[in-house]
Amino acid sequence: MADSITTVPDSGAAPAPKPKPAPARHAAPPPLTGGKLVIGTIALSLATFMNVLDSSIANVSIPAISGDLGVSPNQGTWVITSFAVANAISVPLTGWLTTRFGAVRLFVLSILLFVLSSWLCGVAPNLETLLAARVLQGAVAGPMIPLSQSLLLASYPVAKSSMALALWGMTTLVAPIMGPLLGGWISDNMTWPWIFYINVPIGIMTAYATWAIYRDRETPTKILPIDRIGLALLVIWVGSMQLMLDKGKELDWFHSSIIVTLTVVAVVGFLFFLIWENYEKHPIVDIHLFKGRNFAAGVVAISVAYGLFFGNLVILPLWLQTIIGYTATDAGLVMAPVGIFAIILSPIIGRILPKVDSRWVATAAFITFGVVSFMRAGFTTTVDTRALIIPTLIQGAAMAMFFIPLTSIILSGQPAEKIPAASGLSNFVRITFGAIGASISTTIWENRSALHHAQLVEQINPYNPTYQAQLDHLMSMGMNRMQAIGLMERNISQQASMLGANDIFWISGVLFFVLIGFVWLTKRAKGGGGAEAAGAH
Structure with missing residues (x-):
């Protein structure tokens, strides 16, 4: 009977290989x-x-x-x-x-x-x-x-x-x-x-x-061969770039052969690094993370904004000490209130972020940063402490809305094993842009101050009735002519530096609004962004 017949395998045939079980995935604690x-x-x-x-x-x-x-x-x-x-x-x-x-x-x-x-x-x-x-x-x-x-x-x-x-x-x-x-x-x-x-x-x-x-709660490990060439290229281009940024102003930038050499080495090293890491089987840095839209656009937004923020963080205390006459401690105390709203609002933002679109929160941060920059662009040499502290307080609120949603967007959708690499790479780019922002800001401030000084000095001549009236007024107060001219020159230098700082703040304000476009290039991060990243074990 047909249904009673069984097939007996040939005794000479090799048994069929058993399928290999899929490797067990690391269970998240x-x-x-x-x-x-x-x-x-x-x-x-x-x-x-x-x-x-x-x-x-x-x-x-x-x-x-x-x-x-x-x-x-x-x-x-x-x-x-x-x-x-x-x-x-x-x-x-x-x-x-x-x-x-x-x-x-x-x-x-x-x-x-x-x-x-x-x-x-x-x-x-x-x-x-x-x-x-x-x-x-x-x-x-x-x-x-x-x-x-x-x-x-x-x-x-x-x-x-x-x-x-x-x-x-x-x-x-x-x-x-x-x-x-x-x-x-x-x-x-x-x-x-x-x-x-x-x-x-x-x-x-x-x-x-x-x-x-x-x-x-240790994470799983595996021995990977070290990418020696990638590591060497990383050391070369990052080291050259950092030295170029740190020593550029001191050595008059590209008028120095040392700075030119460091720049060429950094650029060439960076290009070779990108090419090598793109094809290396075990890269020292996973640049393929930039293929993700949220990672790429989010890193650009947070890094450029951090560069602007850090540049202003360098300029503001210097301006307070060199122009307004604050001591280092007093300048620090004026900057300190930025942490008040940052500390108060950070837990609140963390609580509401899973319920709202992270992009709207980041947009609010950039708008606030922009408004604060425009407020500072209106500072004068007679600015009082109250006018200094108000934008600093407001900036604290922007900082609370800045790091958290953008970090959520950047890590959104990343599998658990990729989080250290994604976090490390995004922090690296952000820190690098911070150094770039500090160097560019101080250089632009110096150049713009020199330009404004030259423009103001053009007005100082015996044929300018305002200049002559001011000179006569100072001399009537007991100064001799050289003392009066010296005081006016000091005032002109202060005003030129103030105008140069205003230019930095104004440019920063414009760029903060431009960066909103990069925020909206990302896709919405579900569950607050970081949720997916944290849960994708």
Whole structure:
């Protein structure tokens, strides 16, 4: 009977191979709860705060460091440059290092090495030793910011990922403001090594708390061959670009053969780096992330805006001290209120972000940044403290609406294993644009001030009745002719610098409004953006 017949396989035939099971996907650990969540959030945020603070705390201490070590202030600026170069190179390596060693181990190791290098900075007996310690400090600090971001996202439920980003963002907003204030106070009341020693107890506590809570939440690792050529090209072009930006103004930019050479090396190295990384099987930096519309447009928006913000952050205290006559401490106090609304509004933005379109929040931030810039463009040399503080307060609200939604957009849709690489690469581009913004802003300010000075001086001649009347008025107050002319020249220089700063603020305002277009090139980030990224394990 047909249905009773069974087929017997030929005894000489090889058995059919069994299909290989699909590799098991790494199961995401559950979100943290209760005290562990609170302590974990504080530990990760403190590490970020310590890192960002150290990039700016040494700025106001350069005169003290230079005098103590017996070097010129120009040589002392290498304390800042050496950290920035090493940090800029190591940040984009976060993705590869995380895959190789695991996020938790790498993060804790970075903190401990940061503590060690901070102590070495403090005990440095000469400039060479201090620079070597700062290079180590900048290099090991690179993975800390992107890893703190990815670990924090994984600590919260998907629905609360925006709140996680808000808490993380508060530290990156406040630290750049606190750096100069704290550095100035320590230099004035203690000795400069303490700007580094304060990292030691904070770092040890942070490393201990992080390891205690996150050691059982380690990410999967695999050994990948290191992209030596890509790494070498990265070091060459980033190092050359950072040195060019840091030394450009000092060496009169492209009138210097050194700056021209550094620029050529940076451009050629960058082009070769892009070509190599595009075809390398295991790239040191995953540039294919830029194929994603949200990542590419979001990174452009956040990076250019950060460059404008950082440029203004450099110009404003300088303007207050050189034009208005504020002390360094007073200038810092005028800038400090920017953190008030940033701290108050960040948790609120984190709470409402999953319910609204992130692009509208980012748009509101850019509009506010633009309005603040236009307000500052109207400053005069007689500006009072109230007029200075109002736009600074308003800017704090813009900062709360800036980092959180754009970070959500950038990380939106990224699988969990890509978050460290995406976060590292976006932070690298943002930090780079910050350096570019600072260099371009100071250069444009200097050039525009010189132009306005020349235009104002054209009006100073014996045939100008206004000039002659002012000169006669000053001489009638007891000044001789040379004193009166000297006072008028000083006033002209102040006015020219004020007009140059106004130009910077006006240009920044226009560009902030232009950047709104890049925000709307992105697609809506569902669930607050970071939610998808955090949940796609």
